Amino acid sequence: MCCKGKMMGRKYDIVIIGSGLGGLITGNILSGKGFKVGILEKNTHAGGCLQSFEKDGVVFDTGIHYVGSLEPDQVLHKLFSYLGILPNLNIRKMDQDGFDHFLIGADEYVYPSGYSRFREKIESYFPDEKKAINKYIEKIQEISNSIALYNLEPILFDPQNFYKKFDFGNTWEFIQSITGNNDLQQLLAAQNSLYASKPGSSFLFIHALITNHYLQGAWRFVDGTRQIADALIEQLTKNGGKIFLHKEATKFNFSEGRIKSVLTKDGEEYQANQFISGIHPYQTMEMIEQGNIRKAYRNRLQNLSNTMSTFSLHIALEDRKIPYMNYNYYYYPMGDVWGLTYYDPGEFPQCFGVYPIADSMDEKYTRGMSVLAFMDYDEVLRWENNRVEERGEEYEAFKEAKSIQILSKLKNIFPEIHENIKSYSSSTPLTLRDYTGTHRGATYGIERDYRFPNNSLLFPGTKVPNLFLTGQNLSLHGMLGVSIGALLTCSEFINLNELLKEINYA
Secondary structure (H helix, E strand, O other), X not given: OOEOOOOOOOEEEEEEEOOOHHHHHHHHHHHHOOOOEEEEOOOOOOOHHHOEEEEOOEEEEOOOOOEEOOOOOOHHHHXXXXXXXXXXXXXXXXXXXXXXXXEEOOEEEEEOOOHHHHHHHHHHHOHHHHHHHHHHHHHHHHHHHHOHHHHOOOOOOOHHHHHHHOOOOEHHHHHHHHOOOHHHHHHHOHHHHHOOOOOOOOEHHHHHHHHHHHHOOEEEEOOOOXXXXXXXXXXXXXXXXXXXXXXXXXXXXXXXXXXXXXXXXXXXXXXXXXXXXXXXXXXXXXXXXXXXXXXXXXXXXXXXOEOOXXXXXXXXXXXXXXXXOOOEEEEEOOOOOOHHHOOOXXXXXXXXEEEEOOOOOOOOEOXXXXXXXEEOHHHHHHHOOOOHHHOHHHHHHHHHHHHHHHHHHHHHHOHHHHOOEEEEEEEOHHHHHHHHOOHHHOOOOEOOOOOOHHHHOOOOEOOOOOEEEOOOXXXXXXXXXXXXXXXXXXXXXXXXXXXXXXXXXX
């Protein structure tokens, strides 16, 4: 249950800014440990990237389109069981023989679930590269198994030294070191759309964790990811926590070097002992007046590079015309899976991902799909200060032109889909910025660069003694990364290893 009324002068132990996945998980855990938690959300609906919306009877997701690690005894299954939300989730396992399909240049490939299937399938494409494929799998498993927290295992060191255990190697250099076959190199990095890295800067540990996450088994959320937000809010409320909607946090008030309260846009004040920001570090620093934090620290967080943004096309299809596609489809016509970050407006879309919708109305047919293409925020810069209703005809014409460009390329791959479109709508980087709170609509938050780990991997603690961070801008984005980041944030308030024991035995 979300609240819209005034706080009536109540004080919280912890106030969390933003109700995205990081804020909701952190709030759930801490409220379950007896902390009085209040969450401030600027939008009409809670959830951040978990939000879903309905068009023409089809439920579309805002940010998360599939996940891994939901088999019993896997990480998200354990965590969601501990949080008490697993029984509320309607999930569907994706095709184990090919949950991700790729068109790279002129060649088509698939990623199946499970390392045995994966090895066998990749070897079928490249029978002369068995040694390289084995080396690749061994490295992915080695890295994934070496990071205790990502396996919900006790850590034997201070959480502040968490990142020192990570493999800071470069993905592209590692792949090149095991094979000179360009086609295999491209295929092994084909999920780059899930983290938008550049070849010269990509973290090997991020590549490994994401690859491992999905190879363990891929799942879709039937009828949208908003069910996760709803379940977390219900559990938070049972714990005594509160969520306040239409409450955009604008300023922290300080006393003797610590935050004493946060002001919202409508002039209300929320007091707490501790504050957690689940929004982008740039916006977090904007809430702190000059003199209340070191200038060098503020500048560092506000000058972090961000990942590219996204243009999304949401297509509603005619009923019972297109058989349900239990897989995703990634389109790299240029033959370079790393090229997606080298944006050329004249070549839009250079690549895109197709995510069919899983809904409970019809399991045999696909009633809709989302098509996501990377887009530079500068393309919509001219409208960034206009409210949605004030962006005008030129903005709508821009959206329509980009939609037509995507549809024309989609037609080449799936002509039957193009012939059965009922309606479509689109969203731009401004939509992503407005509804998920990410700076400049960055799809995956800050950009990670293995050469500069101190600027890429943030700790929950900040230079303000009672201000902490959570969300996708810590170690890793996505449902797995944000969930683990929330545990790291909670370690600032409770014993982490005790928490991990409880999660494992839930």
